[in-house]
Amino acid sequence: xxxxxxxxxxxxxxxxxxxxxxxxxxxxxxxxxxxxxxxxxxxxxxxxxxxxxxxxxxxxxxxxxxxxxxxxxxxxxxxxxxxxxxxxxxxxxxxxxxxxxxxxxxxxxxxxxxxxxxxxxxxxxxxxxxxxxxxxxxxxxxxxxxxxxxxxxxxxxxxxxxxxxxxxxxxxxxxxxxxxxxxxxxxxx
Amino acid sequence: xxxxxxxxxxxxxxxxxxxxxxxxxxxxxxxxxxxxxxxxxxxxxxxxxxxxxxxxxxxxxxxxxxxxxxxxxxxxxxxxxxxxxxxxxxxxxxxxxxxxxxxxxxxxxxxxxxxxxxxxxxxxxxxxxxxxxxxxxxxxxxxxxxxxxxxxxxxxxxxxxx
Numbered sequence: 001x002x003x004x005x006x007x008x009x010x011x012x013x014x015x016x017x018x019x020x021x022x023x024x025x026x027x028x029x030x031x032x033x034x035x036x037x038x039x040x041x042x043x044x045x046x047x048x049x050x051x052x053x054x055x056x057x058x059x060x061x062x063x064x065x066x067x068x069x070x071x072x073x074x075x076x077x078x079x080x081x082x083x084x085x086x087x088x089x090x091x092x093x094x095x096x097x098x099x100x101x102x103x104x105x106x107x108x109x110x111x112x113x114x115x116x117x118x119x120x121x122x123x124x125x126x127x128x129x130x131x132x133x134x135x136x137x138x139x140x141x142x143x144x145x146x147x148x149x150x151x152x153x154x155x156x157x158x159x160x161x162x163x164x165x166x167x168x169x170x171x172x173x174x175x176x177x178x179x180x181x182x183x184x185x186x187x188x189x
Numbered sequence: 190x191x192x193x194x195x196x197x198x199x200x201x202x203x204x205x206x207x208x209x210x211x212x213x214x215x216x217x218x219x220x221x222x223x224x225x226x227x228x229x230x231x232x233x234x235x236x237x238x239x240x241x242x243x244x245x246x247x248x249x250x251x252x253x254x255x256x257x258x259x260x261x262x263x264x265x266x267x268x269x270x271x272x273x274x275x276x277x278x279x280x281x282x283x284x285x286x287x288x289x290x291x292x293x294x295x296x297x298x299x300x301x302x303x304x305x306x307x308x309x310x311x312x313x314x315x316x317x318x319x320x321x322x323x324x325x326x327x328x329x330x331x332x333x334x335x336x337x338x339x340x341x342x343x344x345x346x347x348x349x350x351x
Contacts, residue, residue: 147333
């Protein structure tokens with residue numbers, strides 16, 4: 001089952017594309033996407049404009065991802081009223097009911113979306129899991145976590161996403177040589 | 190000896206490649222040592238040991254991981270007539286806990302491991318050298334992240350001789 005589930009993901013990560021999502025992505029506009037939820041609804045990132053978003057790429061076959069999920073559940077409870085939305089992007093390709101069962105067993109209280117080739121590529125080819133992007137209310141990335149982080153580091157990034165004002169985002173630590181940095185441009189249309 | 194050197198050279202090259210990359214862009218490596226002197230008589234079976242080495246920073250699931258959600262290491266072989274692969278024997282995994290989940294033990298391979306293929310030749314097989322090909326599929330993790338499943342080609346030759 002696992003091998004089938006992972007097959008398309010392998011093809012995904014082989015299709016490398018150059019994008020502004022490579023390297024330090026702080027200040028970059030989070031690419032918009034439209035993905036299916038576990039119950040077949042369609043969700044766009046832009047639906048959450050005005051909210052801070054923790055976009056977490058994971059898979060059922062990823063043990064470190066399982067460690068983060070209970071933290072995300074608690075963080076969603078803690079910061080939900082402040083405007084945080086966690087979106088889990090499952091990089092398993094098949095067997096949606098099993099993903100749903102897994103999410104249910106983990107007590108996931110936030111939307112789980114079914115990942116695609118396109119969204120992986122648009123986010124710089126998500127090559128290993130877990131990978132999370134922290135997106136502010138204006139749709140700009142304020143942090144990225146690759147591999148398993150500590151809970152405190154995750155919460156620091158969440159608070160950064162919740163509190164980043166537009167004016168501050170103009171001053172995000174961007175090297176002068178990086179012409180791909182976005183300056184105060186609305187990110188998610 | 191030659192086999193050991195080849196193995197070592199390939200591993201060093203891959204390790205050097207990994208170290209030259211930024212953290213997070215490394216590629217988990219599994220390499221296979223060349224198989225020498227696999228030999229079987231017509232009508233008989235022979236064991237062929239296939240030696241693999243996993244990059245030092247990584248582990249892969251064993252053939253029997255502890256959860257059906259985990260992706261098992263699996264070898265698929267295809268032999269040409271008059272050979273048949275009648276059995277694959279995987280080593281037991283090592284029950285290991287990792288920093289990302291110290292209370293849970295996973296059944297994994299790390300370092301070197303050997304899969305034994307049992308190859309049978311038909312009774313009327315003509316003498317000759319016959320290829321066996323396939324792929325090893327695995328899914329690797331390091332101490333904090335998991336990498337998408339990959340496959341490496343597997344190829345060896347079996348000599349049929351009386």
